[in-house]
Amino acid sequence: MLFSVDNLSPLHLDVLKEIGTIGAGNAATSLSKMLNRRIDMKVPEVKIAEFKDVEDLVGGAETPVVGIYLEFKGDISGTILLVLDVISARRITALLLGNADSNALSDDFSEIEVSALEEIGNILTAAYLGAISSFTGLIVKPSVPYFACDMLGAILSVPMIQFGQTSDRAMFIETDLINGTERLRSHFIVVPDMESFTVILNALGVE
Amino acid sequence: MDRIIKVGMADLNVIAGNGVLVTLGLGSCVGIALYDKTTKTAGLAHIMLPSSKLIKNNQNKAKFADTAVESLLELMMKMKAKKERIVAKIAGGAQMFSFKGSASDFLNIGERNVQATIEVLRQHGIPIVAQDTGGNYGRTIELHAANGILVVRTIGHGVKIL
Numbered sequence A: 001m002l003f004s005v006d007n008l009s010p011l012h013l014d015v016l017k018e019i020g021t022i023g024a025g026n027a028a029t030s031l032s033k034m035l036n037r038r039i040d041m042k043v044p045e046v047k048i049a050e051f052k053d054v055e056d057l058v059g060g061a062e063t064p065v066v067g068i069y070l071e072f073k074g075d076i077s078g079t080i081l082l083v084l085d086v087i088s089a090r091r092i093t094a095l096l097l098g099n100a101d102s103n104a105l106s107d108d109f110s111e112i113e114v115s116a117l118e119e120i121g122n123i124l125t126a127a128y129l130g131a132i133s134s135f136t137g138l139i140v141k142p143s144v145p146y147f148a149c150d151m152l153g154a155i156l157s158v159p160m161i162q163f164g165q166t167s168d169r170a171m172f173i174e175t176d177l178i179n180g181t182e183r184l185r186s187h188f189i190v191v192p193d194m195e196s197f198t199v200i201l202n203a204l205g206v207e
Numbered sequence B: 001m002d003r004i005i006k007v008g009m010a011d012l013n014v015i016a017g018n019g020v021l022v023t024l025g026l027g028s029c030v031g032i033a034l035y036d037k038t039t040k041t042a043g044l045a046h047i048m049l050p051s052s053k054l055i056k057n058n059q060n061k062a063k064f065a066d067t068a069v070e071s072l073l074e075l076m077m078k079m080k081a082k083k084e085r086i087v088a089k090i091a092g093g094a095q096m097f098s099f100k101g102s103a104s105d106f107l108n109i110g111e112r113n114v115q116a117t118i119e120v121l122r123q124h125g126i127p128i129v130a131q132d133t134g135g136n137y138g139r140t141i142e143l144h145a146a147n148g149i150l151v152v153r154t155i156g157h158g159v160k161i162l
Helices: A011-035 A051-058 A086-097 A111-136 A152-166 A195-201 B065-078 B105-121
Strands: A045-050 A064-074 A076-087 A141-144 A146-151 A169-179 A182-192 B004-006 B011-016 B020-026 B030-036 B041-047 B087-092 B128-133 B141-146 B150-151 B160-161
Touching: A011 A045, A011 A086, A011 A111, A011 A169, A011 A182, A011 A195, A051 B141, A064 A086, A064 A111, A064 A152, A064 B087, A076 A086, A076 A111, A076 A152, A086 A111, A086 A182, A111 A141, A111 A146, A111 A182, A111 A195, A146 A152, A152 B020, B004 B141, B011 B020, B020 B030, B020 B041, B030 B065, B030 B141, B041 B065, B041 B141, B065 B105, B087 B105, B087 B141, B087 B150
Parallel strands: B004 B020, B087 B128
Antiparallel strands: A045 A169, A064 A076, A064 A141, A064 A146, A076 A182, A169 A182, B011 B041, B020 B141, B030 B041, B030 B087, B141 B150, B150 B160
């Protein structure tokens, strides 16, 4: 059967959720090491939503956000987008670069901040894809990361259009990374192409 | 206070007389704004893909340039608009991430959406009177039914009145 987001069974959802949880767990561990502090993680939520409702789900189409986009290839292929709200992105660059958090709301990131965020995107998505890989035994290689900071709707349009070729609905994995008392809200939007979905489920022995 | 109607992604709507049609955060998608000045009929679509013909799952007419324009025209003509009077303004079609080298052709989707929209409007004989497309940034657009003005707002790239 060719997989489609429109006919996900509860079992499929559980499998995706489990991969999401392990992936985000790996990502939190990597981030902890990089920032040299404890980062906890909330159990991710996997959501399936209609296109026209997705933006509201993530937090308003005009909200400025940071998006880090990668493609992956190998036994499976697709794209992955990490979305961070601007405040969380600022917090992360401040922690990483040791800066004072002076422009907490500015969406104008310096070159070194962009590099830092791309690197975070790299590490988080590598951890994420690593989870899929070790779970399934499939080989997955990510591309270099691409950065954008703009309206949420505009950034989301990139993976949404890819979903749009096969479905009217999209899949989102939302995870909060918790640093002491503050929450770094991140959304992973994982878009394997549809054949890859079948490959993943087969590799896991799920019909 | 004007009535505001939100048009989501892969969505369309029409109004007449007064009110505003708004679509938020256009990226690689294209906003197609049609307007008949005489009847003050306005229609707005937020399309995601160039053509319904290459894709199996194509029930949602608002998702594709070709079917969205057809649907908008149909709805507007039901509201007494005349096709000969309708003009178009288009916005969006950005490339949000700047990819170098090996990136797939998918990444030109913004540009392809714009080209497909221009072609579909040409086939229907609808003139494009204003256009704000391309670039690497998102746009929010508002179409005002009272006068046909299209306001384009961005983050860090100013506001344009088309």
